[in-house]
Amino acid sequence: TGGFTLAAAKGGAREVTAVDTSTEALMLARKNAAYNGMDACCQFIEGNIFDQLRVYNKKQDQFDxxxxxxxxxxxxxxxxxxxxxxxxxxxxxxxxxxxxxxxxxxxxxxxxxxxxxxxxxxxxxxxxxxxxxxxxxxxxxxxxxxxxxxxxxxxxxxxxxxxxx
The missing domain is CATH 3.40.50.150 (Vaccinia Virus protein VP39)
Structure with missing residues (x-):
């Protein structure tokens, strides 16, 4: 449903990335973000969180x-x-x-x-x-x-x- 994603966006996060293995869950999260006018700051990635964290670590990304x-x-x-x-x-x-x-x-x-x-x-x-x-x-x-x-x-x-x- 994107509950954490929408809460972060509503809380003032400039950029929010949600990672999930479920296509259906991500479709619903995208829909909820759009419905709540928060789709501009939300990115949705279908994939394994372990793999995605590995990618972020390789790129030396940082998050608050x-x-x-x-x-x-x-x-x-x-x-x-x-x-x-x-x-x-x-x-x-x-x-x-x-x-x-x-x-x-x-x-x-x-x-x-x-x-x-x-x-x-x-x-x-x-x-x-x-x-x-x-x-x-x-x-x-x-x-x-x-x-x-x-x-x-x-x-x-x-x-x-x-x-x-």
């Missing part, structure tokens, strides 16, 4: 804000090790692209990626990128995704906002 909201990297404990590698890689590539003072908003919807593990993975990525960061905010899911005490797997959404110092 990067928002990562990938699909779940794991659905079970058996694939958690691979998910940790995936989250570290995507965050490492993104942190390297941030300008001084820039923000990374990074999300996970994997239940098995606990809050603490997610923070640790993002910190490891920042350390590997040789960047000093501070936690600006940590969020979990909104009330429309209730967490049931009797069902811990309902606590699955997490969002970490860090700033490069």
């Amino acid at each position: 804000l990067i928002i990562l909201d990938p699909p779940a990297f794991t659905r079970g404990k058996s694939s958690l090790t691979g998910a940790v590698r995936g989250y570290k890689d995507i965050n490492l590539r993104a942190v390297r692209l941030l300008s001084p003072g820039g923000y990374l908003v990074t999300c996970s919807c994997s239940y098995h990626m606990t809050d603490d593990l997610f923070r640790d993975v993002v910190l490891d990525a920042a350390c590997d990128a040789d960047r000093t960061v501070r936690v600006a905010e940590f969020r979990t899911q909104a009330p429309d995704h209730p967490v049931l005490l009797a069902a811990p797997e309902t606590h699955y959404l997490k969002c970490l906002v860090i700033q490069v110092m």
